Amino acid sequence: MTSERETQQRMVLITGPSGAGRATAIAALEDRGFEAIDNMPLGLVPRLLAAGPPERPLALGLDVRNRDFAPDALLELMDALAARCDIHADLVYLDCRAEVLQRRFSETRRRHPLAPAEAPEAGIAREFDLMRGVRARADILIDTSELTPHDLRAEIARLVAPANGVGLVVSVQSFSYKRGLPRGLDMVLDARFLDNPYWQPNLRDRDGRDPRVQAHVAADARFAPFFERVLDLVRFVLPAYAQEGKSHFGLGFGCTGGRHRSVALAERLAPALAADGWQVTVRHRELDRGGPAAEAATTQEGSPA
Structure with a gap:
């Protein structure tokens, strides 16, 4: 039997403080x-939907800079959308700590839209007060204070739009334990017991995507049985997660520096799961954040990866 949710068109309204x-x-x-x-004016949303639901899922960005923006009007719009049987609307609120927003405005040298002639912190305080009711009403709340743009995109994919709403998306990540666990992982596996390529001078400046690094990691006698057990476990749990209606499964491999062993494992696991028919994304957190400068710094500090 088809549920009402399955017959409704998806609509997402995104708002939050400026700079979030x-x-x-x-x-x-x-x-x-x-x-x-x-930057969709609130007054135009009913006209946009007057002819019926959109043909594709619809995402609208709502900003306090629009001349007709008002929190009460946004809440009334959400009430009106909730009463419709042809649309399923979610209000996504991107939150952020005040000190982080101040830093972002300082770095970009932008004026705050609610304090064009004052310091950004004045506008941030006004916007927090203005948006308090909207924040409380949000269906999905995402704190972007510690998120990079890449992290935010991943959170949007996980919480709002997993693979266009079709099936279970598997995210395989590598990371460094020194920088803490990535957000949103369902399973974490420690690769620090494997032989570390960092101590090989010809491999130190490479990463786990390099075939030579992968071969070194795989040469450890413990690698094959560990990998096979992990693959069997993941193959066992993924169908159960999909059956429960879960839209995202995050698995992380961690090592000391997040550049060699964890990367090699993620690079080996992802194609194996993709070959099984799962939708798989791969992310190497430390490689994404690091770049040449960070890699040079890691080498100079003598920090094992």
Whole structure:
């Protein structure tokens, strides 16, 4: 039997304080098949939907800079959308700590829209007060204070738009324990017991995507039985997660520096799961964040990966 939710068109309204990442979130949804409109005036939303639900999932970015924006009007719009049987609408609120927003405005040298002639912190305080009721009403709340743009896109994919709503998306990640666990992982596996390529001078400046590093890691007698057990476990749990309706499964491999062993394992596991028919994404957190400068710094510090 088809549920009412399955017959409704998806609609996502994204808002939050200025500087919290709305443009990044809108772009992430557009990349995942949504029709995306940023800085949408509230008064135009009913006219946009007057002819019926959109043909594709719709994402609207709502900003206090729009002349007709008002928290009460947004809440009334959400009530009206909730009463419709042809649309399923979610309000996504991108939150962020005040000190982080101040730093972002300072780095970009932008004026705050609610304090064009004052310091950004004045506008941030006004916006927090203005948006308090909207934040309380949000269906999905994402704190972007510690998120990079890449992290935010991943959170949007996980919480808002998993693979255009089709099936279970598996995210395989590598990371460094020194920098803490990535957000949103369902399973974490420690690779620090494997032989470390960092101590090989000809491999130290390479990473786990390099075939020579992968061969070194795989040469450890403990690698094959460990990998086979992990693959068997993941193959066992994924169908159960999919059956429960879970849209995202995050698995992380960690090692000391996040550049060699964990990367090699993620690179080996992802294609094996993809060959099984799962939708798989791969992310190497330390490689994404690091770049040449960070890699040079890691080498100079003598920190094992």
